[in-house]
């Protein structure tokens with residue numbers, strides 16, 4: 209046993225040390241371009257293969273969800289312009305949650321567009337410290353980024369309104385303290401759809417659900433998230449990573465002009481049920497080990 213512990217801690221140190229910028233190398237799909245396209249109504253996909261970004265267009269300018277790594281920003285700009293919109297028309301910047309793969313490019317985007325940055329209350333200290341106050345990654349230098357001033361602090365249930373479009377911020381905590389699931393409605397060919405952009409239902413490697421002094425209420429927060437996610441209406445299932453909702457599998461189906469392949473309430477329900485099951489298994493395991 210004594211021999212195993214140093215090996216385990218060495219592996220852990222290695223994992224944490226490579227967790228940040230080299231995450232991009234470890235996850236090459238994060239910076240791999242993906243064709244931009246209209247999902248439905250005034251909602252567009254402008255992300256990479258691995259990191260999802262959404263553009264909501266309105267007559268009074270546009271809303272961008274997620275800023276990704278700084279390396280992604282030129283790709284996001286190119287995707288927006290390719291669709292015929294102007295990157296400079298980005299009026300509001302939102303995020304899924306305060307992790308570098310979704311928010312490290314925010315300072316750059318604010319600087320380039322002058323967008324108003326709106327973040328859920330419990331994620332604000334993390335964003336404004338450039339990741340330093342994150343309960344899991346704060347002391348891992350490679351996951352830090354440029355601290356970014358938040359212009360509007362959001363609270364659970366707050367609405368973000370622009371040019372007739374309304375997005376609602378739902379606090380779905382656990383993965384981060386202010387993890388946010390966004391909902392909105394889009395109209396496509398006379399039909400209205402409920403869109404849900406999932407913040408993150410995941411427990412990352414090393415997440416402590418029991419006796420976590422940096423995040424004592426983490427397990428209760430995950431419980432709250434399952435309740436909220438199961439209560440929200442979802443026709444069009446989207447999320448912070450394309451892998452949540454099958455971006456690569458569904459995108460080719462857009463060729464059929466009559467199809468909106470992202471309308472998939474069944475897969476949303478199955479995905480959440482599976483993630484909740486994973487959480488319960490891991491919580492039980494950690495409780496047993498903690499005894």
Ligand SMILES: [Zn+2]
Pocket residue numbers: 305307383408
């Ligand atoms: Zn994350």
